[in-house]
Structures are given as C-alpha cells and as structure tokens.
Amino acid sequence: MSSTQERTAPERTGPEHVGTTSSESARILIVDDDVRLLRLLSIRLRRTGFEIETAENARQALASLPRFRPQVVVTDMRMSGMDGMALFNTIHSQQPTLPVIILTAHGTIPDAVDAAQRGVFAYLTKPFDSEQLTNVIERALRTGGGSDTSGDDAEWRAGIVTRSPAMEAMLAQARKVAQSDSSVLLQGESGTGKELLARAIHRASRRADQAFVAVNCTAIPEALFESELFGHRKGSFTGASESRTGLVQSAHEGTLLFDEIGDMPMQFQAKLLRTLQEREVRPVGSSESTPVDVRVISATHQDLDAAVRERRFREDLYYRLNVVRLEIPSLAQRREDIPLLASHFLSSIHSRLAEVVVEVSGFSHEAMELLVSAPWPGNVRQLRNVVEQCVVLATTPLIPAGLVQNALRSKPREFLPFAQARDNFEFDYLVNLLQMTHGNVAQAARLAERNRSEFYKLLRKHQLDPQAFRGE
Numbered sequence: 001m002s003s004t005q006e007r008t009a010p011e012r013t014g015p016e017h018v019g020t021t022s023s024e025s026a027r028i029l030i031v032d033d034d035v036r037l038l039r040l041l042s043i044r045l046r047r048t049g050f051e052i053e054t055a056e057n058a059r060q061a062l063a064s065l066p067r068f069r070p071q072v073v074v075t076d077m078r079m080s081g082m083d084g085m086a087l088f089n090t091i092h093s094q095q096p097t098l099p100v101i102i103l104t105a106h107g108t109i110p111d112a113v114d115a116a117q118r119g120v121f122a123y124l125t126k127p128f129d130s131e132q133l134t135n136v137i138e139r140a141l142r143t144g145g146g147s148d149t150s151g152d153d154a155e156w157r158a159g160i161v162t163r164s165p166a167m168e169a170m171l172a173q174a175r176k177v178a179q180s181d182s183s184v185l186l187q188g189e190s191g192t193g194k195e196l197l198a199r200a201i202h203r204a205s206r207r208a209d210q211a212f213v214a215v216n217c218t219a220i221p222e223a224l225f226e227s228e229l230f231g232h233r234k235g236s237f238t239g240a241s242e243s244r245t246g247l248v249q250s251a252h253e254g255t256l257l258f259d260e261i262g263d264m265p266m267q268f269q270a271k272l273l274r275t276l277q278e279r280e281v282r283p284v285g286s287s288e289s290t291p292v293d294v295r296v297i298s299a300t301h302q303d304l305d306a307a308v309r310e311r312r313f314r315e316d317l318y319y320r321l322n323v324v325r326l327e328i329p330s331l332a333q334r335r336e337d338i339p340l341l342a343s344h345f346l347s348s349i350h351s352r353l354a355e356v357v358v359e360v361s362g363f364s365h366e367a368m369e370l371l372v373s374a375p376w377p378g379n380v381r382q383l384r385n386v387v388e389q390c391v392v393l394a395t396t397p398l399i400p401a402g403l404v405q406n407a408l409r410s411k412p413r414e415f416l417p418f419a420q421a422r423d424n425f426e427f428d429y430l431v432n433l434l435q436m437t438h439g440n441v442a443q444a445a446r447l448a449e450r451n452r453s454e455f456y457k458l459l460r461k462h463q464l465d466p467q468a469f470r471g472e
Contacts, residue, residue: 026141027051029070031061031087032103033079041074044130050137058082059463062090063431066165066336067469070098072121072140074133077104085115092119095169097176099140103128156204159196161344163435164334170326171200177324178204185261185321186299188328191381194299195259197328202255207295210254215247217264225268227284230275236285248281249292256294261321262302262313273317296321331376331383336435338372341380345387353391360394366401369447372436374408427462439469 028050032038035056042052053068055061057079073091077084088100099121115123121143122136156178157171177184178201186194195214202212220228227237231246248256258264264272275281276296280289298321307313331338342363350360363371367390376382386407390399433444444466445455459466 025049025051026072026137027053027068027070028137029053029055029061029064029068029073031055031058031073031075031079031084033057033076041133045134045137048130048134057463058084058087058090059427060465061087062427063464064468065091065095066163066431066435069163069165069168072137073098073100074137075100075102077102078106085118085120088115088118088120094165095172097169097172099143101133101136101140103133156208157200158203160193160200161341162334162337163340164329164337166329167334167337170328173324174201174326175204177201177326179206181205181295183296183298183321183323185304185323185325186297186328187304187325188299188301189330189379190301191379192328192330193380194301194328195257197326198255198257198259198297198299201297202295205255205295207254211251212255212257213247213251214257214259217258217260217262222265225265226271229268229272230281231283233283233285236283243283246281246283248275248294249290251294252292254294256296258296258298258321260300260302261298262300262304262307266312266314269314269317273314273320276317276320298322331379335372335432338383339368339436341383342368342371342387345384346391349384349388349391357391358394359397360391360399361397363390363399363404364401365443367399367404369443370401370404370408373447426458427464430458430462430464434464434466434469437469439466441466 026049028045030038030041030045030052031054032041033056038054038056042054046052053064053070055064058075058081061073061075073087075084075087079087082090084102084104088102091098091100096119101122101124102115102120103124103126105126121140124133124136156175160167160171162168162171174184174197184198184201186197188194198214199212202208215229227244227246229246229248231244231249234243258272275292278289279293280291282289304313304318304322308315308318331341346360346362350357371383371386378385386404389407390403393403429448430444433447437443437447441452441455441459445452448455450458
C-alpha cells in the first residue's frame with residue numbers, strides 16, 4: 001500500500017463521535033506490509049474508538065486470529081508472500097461470517113465483482129480517506145461480523161467456555177441465525193454440547209422470554225411418543241385419567257429442541273412434519289387442532305444424509321429441519337480449549353465437593369500435557385468426567401499425571417513429530433502448540449519432541465512470535 005495514495009481527511013471529533021456503539025471496543029485487525037502506513041491507519045482508527053491489532057503479513061494475521069478474535073479484518077491486496085485475496089480465502093474457510101475489507105491501488109471493476117462474489121465485504125480502491133474506511137468498518141460491524149463476548153452480550157452464550165477460533169466462528173453464525181426463526185440443525189459428536197448451544201441460541205433470540213422445551217427422542221417409549229409430543233384428552237386411551245398438554249404445545253411462542261432427532265421412530269416423523277407444516281397440534285383423542293408457534297432446533301450425532309439415503313429418515317422432514325446447519329467441533333478439533341475447560345470444571349467440581357475432597361489448585365505440567373494430547377472420543381462430557389475423577393481421588397493440591405492417565409484408561413495421542421510433517425502443515429501445528437501452551441516455548445518444544453533451538457528455528461521460519469500467544 002503506497003503512502004502517497006491515501007487521501008488525508010480531517011479527524012472525526014466532537015461529541016457525536018464519542019462512545020458510539022458501532023465502534024466502541026470493536027476489534028479490528030489491519031494487515032499491510034507497509035509498516036509506516038500500517039502505523040498511520042492504526043493511529044487513525046484508534047482515535048475513532050476501535051481496538052486495533054496490526055500484522056505485517058498474512059502469516060502474522062492468521063496467527064493473531066485465535067488470540068485477538070477480530071470483528072473485522074482490513075487487509076491490503078498486494079503483499080509479499082500470501083496476498084490479500086489468499087488471506088481472505090483462508091479466513092473465509094475458517095470463519096465465514098467474519099467480514100474482510102480489501103484495500104488496493106490497482107483495482108478494476110472485474111476485480112471488485114470477483115471479490116464480491118467470493119464474499120469479500122468491501123473492496124476499496126485507493127485513494128480513500130479515513131472517514132470512508134471508518135464508515136465501511138462500521139457497516140461491517142452492523143452486519144454482525146465476529147463475536148463479541150464482552151459485557152451483556154456474553155449472557156446469551158453463558159456456560160460455553162472456549163477460545164477456539166473454530167468454536168468462535170460457529171458461535172458467530174449461531175448468534176446471527178438466532179435473530180431469525182429459521183429451523184436449525186445442530187450436528188456434532190456425542191458430548192460436544194449440542195443442548196448447551198441450543199439454549200444459547202434461544203437466549204439470543206426474540207423468544208428468550210418464552211419457554212425452552214427439550215425433547216429427548218431416545219428417552220420416550222414408542223407407545224407414548226404421540227401423547228408426549230402432542231398431548232391427549234382424558235379417556236382417550238387406557239390410563240389417560242386426565243387431559244395433558246404435549247411438549248410441542250408447551251413450547252408455544254418459545255423454542256423446541258428435538259435432541260437426537262435421528263432416533264425418532266419413522267412412523268412419527270410424518271406426524272411431526274404435518275405439525276410443523278400446518279403449525280398446529282391435535283392431541284390424541286381430540287377432534288380439534290390447536291395453533292402453535294414454535295422455533296425448532298434439532299440436534300443429532302448421526303449422519304442424517306446417510307439416514308435419508310438408507311430410508312431411515314424422511315427426506316421431506318430432513319429438509320424442513322435442516323434450514324441452517326451448524327457443525328459443532330469435537331474436542332479433538334479445539335484442543336486449545338482443553339486447559340481452559342479443565343480449569344473451569346476443576347473449579348466448579350471442587351466447589352460442589354469441597355467438604356469431601358482435598359483442596360485442589362490445578363494440574364501438574366505433565367498431567368495437563370496428557371489432557372491436551374488425549375483422543376477424547378467422549379468430547380467435553382468425557383473431559384468433565386475425567387476431571388471429576390481426578391478431583392475425587394486427589395491427595396495433593398496439584399493433580400499428578402498418574403491420576404489423569406488412570407482416568408483416561410487409554411494411551412494419549414502423540415503429536416506428529418515435525419520431521420514427518422509436511423511444510424504446509426507446520427504453520428498450523430506450531431500455532432496450535434503455542435495456543436495450548438500460552439506461548440511457553442519450553443512446553444511447546446516438549447510436546448513437539450524437539451529441542452528449543454530447533455523449535456525457535458521453526459518459529460522464525462514461519463514468522464511466529466511466542467509473545468503474541470501469552471495472555472494479557
């Protein structure tokens with residue numbers, strides 16, 4: 001980006017620009033290999049009220065995403081190494097709702113059209129002024145780009161503990177879809193927290209003050225399924241001594257979660273589809289239907305696409321439920337969250353069992369490395385159980401590796417040695433290690449089975465600064 005091509009504009013001052021909700025504390029990542037102009041842009045945007053992080057190349061920008069969690073990315077197009085469009089493609093594959101603004105001195109109409117079609121939020125051609133860029137950033141913020149977990153906005157996702165970029169990207173989508181009444185399908189392995197996410201979506205929606213009703217499709221006997229869902233009238237069948245409102249009607253004007261929807265008996269899927277299409281329920285034994293207004297969220301660990309192909313799940317119901325699909329990462333895909341979750345569970349479990357267990361302050365370094373390296377087939381639920389077992393059996397303030405190994409009952413997964421890793425894998429590998437260890441190079445080198453001098457060479461090769469991963 002050439003410093004001669006940005007037009008200087010008067011700074012925006014005055015009470016009308018102080019403390020605006022669109023820019024206050026909003027996190028903006030600026031990427032440019034022109035250090036002088038990078039500093040100039042950051043100074044001007046900070047004066048507007050934004051929180052700014054800068055990166056001198058695309059690699060540094062990608063490394064800062066998990067830590068800084070920007071709400072908007074502003075990048076120059078022409079940079080050495082990975083250019084602005086390649087950076088956008090990488091960001092968009094990981095966080096499709098994060099707005100990216102591209103600045104260029106060599107833009108053409110076809111370039112701008114191509115960028116817009118790919119999903120670039122804005123494509124600004126130089127010269128531009130600061131106010132123009134600020135307006136575009138504020139417009140990007142109003143679209144809901146990124147996820148802001150500060151202040152009251154964090155209440156909707158209470159209980160979801162994460163700093164994983166994959167989880168944050170998914171939560172940004174969940175926050176956005178919560179504003180509509182579109183049906184949502186939550187796909188994820190058992191133990192990943194599908195009901196927790198469904199409740200978060202409900203809290204973020206306009207139905208937050210109404211009921212949230214969870215239907216466990218695996219826990220209702222087939223003979224009672226229709227009565228449980230739709231209710232019944234007194235005397236409609238043997239044992240119906242009084243009328244009962246069904247779960248669907250109980251969620252009127254609120255949110256209805258069908259947990260493990262893939263296990264719903266086939267014969268009841270048609271009845272559920274009819275209810276959702278006609279927006280009314282007819283209790284068993286009744287000749288009249290009652291209107292219902294519910295927002296439907298479904299959750300499953302099964303592959304519903306395969307179930308439809310194998311005729312175990314109705315195709316028409318599948319498309320009714322699968323309007324917006326959110327994939328919840330497994331714990332193995334968000335290992336940077338393991339120390340955070342382990343500490344969270346340790347605190348809550350110890351508080352609950354304080355009278356019967358010794359005072360536990362944390363895990364030894366070796367114990368934490370075992371937790372981070374474990375395969376976790378049971379995901380977050382399994383992690384909580386492992387932590388609770390360790391707390392119950394602990395005899396010292398610091399939980400040793402032996403207790404964790406016994407609770408895991410399996411050999412931890414070893415990290416792939418760097419000598420066998422391909423060059424294009426090294427960057428992601430190093431970033432994950434630095435995230436897990438908060439920039440502790442000695443611990444990261446042990447996990448990677450490398451001495452520190454070799455590890456520092458790898459960090460320099462990929463332009464990674466351990467300091468950037470250390471907590472504030």
